[in-house]
Amino acid sequence: MLLEFIKNVALLLSLCLLQGFNLRLSRNYQPLQPLLAGCLFGCICVVGMMTPVQLEPGVIFDARSAILSMAGLFGGALVATVAGVIAGIYRLWLGGATYALGILTIVISVVLGLVFRVAHQRSWVKKGPLQLLLFGFLLHTVILLMFSLFPFPLLNSFMQQIALPYTLSFALATMLLGLMLQGIMNRNRTEQALHDSESSLRAIVQAIPDLMVIIDEDGHYIDTLPATNNPFYPRAQALIGSRLHAELPQETADLILATVRDSLRLKQTQTIEYERDDGIGSRLVEGRAQPLGHRINGKQVVVFLARDITDRKVKEEEITWLAFYDPLTGLPNRRLLQDRLHQAMAGSKRSGHYSALLFIDLDNFKTLNDTQGHDMGDQLLKQVAARLTGCVRECDTVARLGGDEFVVMLEQLSHQEEIAATQSQMIGETILATLAASYQIAGYEHNSSASIGITLFGAHQTSSDELMKRADIAMYQAKSAGRNTLRFFDNKMQFLISSRAELEKDLREGLRQQQLRLFYQPQVDVHGQITGAEALLRWQHPTRGMVPPADFIPLAEESTLILVIGDWVLNEACRQLQRWAGQPAMAHLSLAVNISVRQIHQPDFVDRVLAAIHTTGIRPERLKLELTESLLLEDRDEIIHKMTALKTCGVGFSLDDFGTGYSSLAYLKQLPLEQLKIDKSFVRDLLIDQKNAAIASTIITLARSLGLNVIAEGVETEAQRQRLAELGCDAYQGYLFGRPVTADTLFALTVHGPALR
Numbered sequence: 001m002l003l004e005f006i007k008n009v010a011l012l013l014s015l016c017l018l019q020g021f022n023l024r025l026s027r028n029y030q031p032l033q034p035l036l037a038g039c040l041f042g043c044i045c046v047v048g049m050m051t052p053v054q055l056e057p058g059v060i061f062d063a064r065s066a067i068l069s070m071a072g073l074f075g076g077a078l079v080a081t082v083a084g085v086i087a088g089i090y091r092l093w094l095g096g097a098t099y100a101l102g103i104l105t106i107v108i109s110v111v112l113g114l115v116f117r118v119a120h121q122r123s124w125v126k127k128g129p130l131q132l133l134l135f136g137f138l139l140h141t142v143i144l145l146m147f148s149l150f151p152f153p154l155l156n157s158f159m160q161q162i163a164l165p166y167t168l169s170f171a172l173a174t175m176l177l178g179l180m181l182q183g184i185m186n187r188n189r190t191e192q193a194l195h196d197s198e199s200s201l202r203a204i205v206q207a208i209p210d211l212m213v214i215i216d217e218d219g220h221y222i223d224t225l226p227a228t229n230n231p232f233y234p235r236a237q238a239l240i241g242s243r244l245h246a247e248l249p250q251e252t253a254d255l256i257l258a259t260v261r262d263s264l265r266l267k268q269t270q271t272i273e274y275e276r277d278d279g280i281g282s283r284l285v286e287g288r289a290q291p292l293g294h295r296i297n298g299k300q301v302v303v304f305l306a307r308d309i310t311d312r313k314v315k316e317e318e319i320t321w322l323a324f325y326d327p328l329t330g331l332p333n334r335r336l337l338q339d340r341l342h343q344a345m346a347g348s349k350r351s352g353h354y355s356a357l358l359f360i361d362l363d364n365f366k367t368l369n370d371t372q373g374h375d376m377g378d379q380l381l382k383q384v385a386a387r388l389t390g391c392v393r394e395c396d397t398v399a400r401l402g403g404d405e406f407v408v409m410l411e412q413l414s415h416q417e418e419i420a421a422t423q424s425q426m427i428g429e430t431i432l433a434t435l436a437a438s439y440q441i442a443g444y445e446h447n448s449s450a451s452i453g454i455t456l457f458g459a460h461q462t463s464s465d466e467l468m469k470r471a472d473i474a475m476y477q478a479k480s481a482g483r484n485t486l487r488f489f490d491n492k493m494q495f496l497i498s499s500r501a502e503l504e505k506d507l508r509e510g511l512r513q514q515q516l517r518l519f520y521q522p523q524v525d526v527h528g529q530i531t532g533a534e535a536l537l538r539w540q541h542p543t544r545g546m547v548p549p550a551d552f553i554p555l556a557e558e559s560t561l562i563l564v565i566g567d568w569v570l571n572e573a574c575r576q577l578q579r580w581a582g583q584p585a586m587a588h589l590s591l592a593v594n595i596s597v598r599q600i601h602q603p604d605f606v607d608r609v610l611a612a613i614h615t616t617g618i619r620p621e622r623l624k625l626e627l628t629e630s631l632l633l634e635d636r637d638e639i640i641h642k643m644t645a646l647k648t649c650g651v652g653f654s655l656d657d658f659g660t661g662y663s664s665l666a667y668l669k670q671l672p673l674e675q676l677k678i679d680k681s682f683v684r685d686l687l688i689d690q691k692n693a694a695i696a697s698t699i700i701t702l703a704r705s706l707g708l709n710v711i712a713e714g715v716e717t718e719a720q721r722q723r724l725a726e727l728g729c730d731a732y733q734g735y736l737f738g739r740p741v742t743a744d745t746l747f748a749l750t751v752h753g754p755a756l757r
């Protein structure tokens with residue numbers, strides 16, 4: 001009997017072994033697995049029944065109860081049914097007195113096994129050793145009870161003797177079988193999970209188009225993951241065993257190795273970007289090093305992913321560009337303008353420079369769009385964008401807000417609000433004129449215009465939204481004013497600009513109407529004798545009265561108007577000299593004429609002066625051109641050249657406002673000057689400020705040492721004259737000797753002497 005027990009135990013062990021094989025082998029044929037398992041469990045039952053513990057012929061005990069119940073518990077209904085049917089058929093074939101009990105044993109084992117399974121699935125009971133033991137005990141007690149209910153006296157008496165050992169040993173066998181099967185199932189599940197995760201990982205790795213290599217801490221390629229088939233890295237397999245430095249340029253290899261080491265040291269992913277030449281062209285690569293957490297050949301290793309991000313970068317740049325630029329015109333869009341506006345506001349606050357926003361709206365753009373189509377509209381907008389860009393400096397911004405709305409932001413204008421407004425106005429007018437020139441669109445000529453609203457911003461600011469609103473409001477005012485015009489948001493500024501525009505218009509008219517006059521301020525020698533005069537311009541306006549030059553010369557200097565005025569002054573001064581030449585009392589007088597920057601920079605300036613001299617026939621020595629010191633700062637060679645040409649013809653030069661500018665003495669020496677003029681600011685405080693006296697004295701000494709004459713202007717008192725004389729100055733101009741007067745008055749002054757002054 002003991003032998004049969006041992007055989008049964010061996011059977012159970014082989015069942016476990018075979019089931020382990022079954023689970024592993026049929027892993028890829030999942031639907032077949034329960035059938036195979038059922039057959040296995042059933043066949044083992046059959047083998048068990050072939051070598052049973054035989055109590056008497058036809059009365060046998062074997063391990064089928066344990067096997068079938070475990071088939072139910074671990075395999076489920078299908079496995080248990082298949083096994084039960086096989087076992088049942090064989091038991092029927094065996095026959096014998098207790099075949100019905102045998103069949104019943106099979107049924108009870110299957111059913112109780114399944115009940116245990118359901119109870120476990122619903123978490124009513126665990127599958128621990130104790131539970132399995134109790135289940136085995138219960139199962140075999142039920143089987144014993146069943147046996148006892150049947151009228152087999154021999155069996156019954158025999159059962160009374162072995163009931164306890166039977167129940168205990170089979171309960172124990174059930175528990176052991178259950179535990180072994182559970183172990184197998186768990187191991188199988190673990191293997192399956194491992195297998196699944198491995199195949200998922202392989203699939204994921206294969207789906208990643210990047211180069212994946214394992215690199216050790218010394219920069220050796222250890223492996224590729226898996227055999228990388230990457231067009232970007234065709235020979236990845238061949239890298240294994242080589243070093244980064246053997247394959248990549250030194251700089252790139254150093255960078256990657258440093259990243260590998262950083263990643264190992266910090267135990268986290270490190271990312272870098274580097275360039276790589278793939279033979280066709282330079283590519284941008286993103287490299288990621290991630291520590292693997294174990295050593296290979298005793299070295300720490302990382303998995304390194306290299307991804308070609310060239311195309312992505314290009315797309316990113318495109319996206320960024322689209323986020324900040326208008327795709328039609330290529331100009332900054334509203335977003336970028338806002339950004340630059342904030343920067344400009346901060347810049348203005350820091351530097352004190354004014355900036356301006358010019359809100360530009362095309363007039364009647366909708367009509368073009370509606371009648372000629374959007375393509376034509378787009379063409380116009382592109383041309384407008386190009387023209388606007390051509391009207392501003394590099395530091396300025398031209399943006400398109402959308403539709404036909406553009407904004408120009410001018411930065412680094414003057415520190416003074418009025419001058420900044422004038423600068424913005426001038427650029428605004430240039431823009432109006434530029435946009436009003438005709439356009440060629442698809443072979444057609446198109447005419448357009450714009451309305452511009454301007455607002456200034458400086459150190460004292462409001463919000464950027466408020467500034468945009470102001471420029472927008474001003475633009476609507478420009479539209480209401482009849483289009484093709486500009487308006488300032490600030491009423492005061494608008495008034496100022498309008499007044500200047502009015503003044504400029506009047507001045508042009510004044511020139512035409514011959515309202516300009518020359519007044520003459522006497523210049524005297526140390527004896528008070530008039531030796532010459534300075535021609536000073538006046539504007540005899542019918543309603544404004546006598547307008548002083550300070551009110552209109554700066555305005556004229558901002559445009560080409562000063563050239564026309566300058567020409568008139570020069571010719572009128574020459575005509576006056578010519579008249580004096582015919583008056584014995586006046587023939588000896590020289591006449592100083594103020595020359596402005598724009599005038600002297602005219603390419604034909606020398607010719608113009610000579611033409612005035614020749615036309616009037618005056619002696620050039622009588623003409624003295626007054627230049628200001630600041631005028632000499634730019635294009636020195638050109639100025640020296642022109643002055644020398646005129647000096648050769650006899651024309652004299654006086655340097656006005658001397659001492660207020662920054663002329664270097666070396667430069668001064670090169671100028672063909674005749675006279676230095678001490679500025680009236682030094683003369684005014686001569687007697688109260690020692691420094692001014694020192695400056696005046698230095699100018700006089702300097703003039704003498706350079707062989708130049710010196711004249712002091714703004715002499716108002718006798719005390720000033722005396723002090724200047726003491727310092728060595730022998731020529732004077734100022735109210736003390738006479739204010740600027742008409743030619744007739746100067747004649748009377750010259751003829752009748754100081755009594756008239």
Ligand SMILES: Nc1nc2c(ncn2[C@@H]2O[C@H](COP(=O)(O)O[C@H]3[C@@H](O)[C@H](n4cnc5c(=O)[nH]c(N)nc54)O[C@@H]3COP(=O)(O)O)[C@@H](O)[C@H]2O)c(=O)[nH]1
Binds near residue numbers: 535549680735
């Ligand atoms: N490019 C040209 N500039 C011109 C011309 N005519 C004049 N000007 C410039 O305009 C500025 C103002 O000139 P104006 O108002 O005529 O003043 C001159 C004198 O009236 C004034 N002056 C003379 N003596 C005194 C004095 O004793 N006290 C006092 N407070 N002012 C006095 O000085 C002005 C002359 O200055 P300057 O030219 O530096 O000798 C002035 O800058 C003119 O240059 C023109 O035709 N073209």
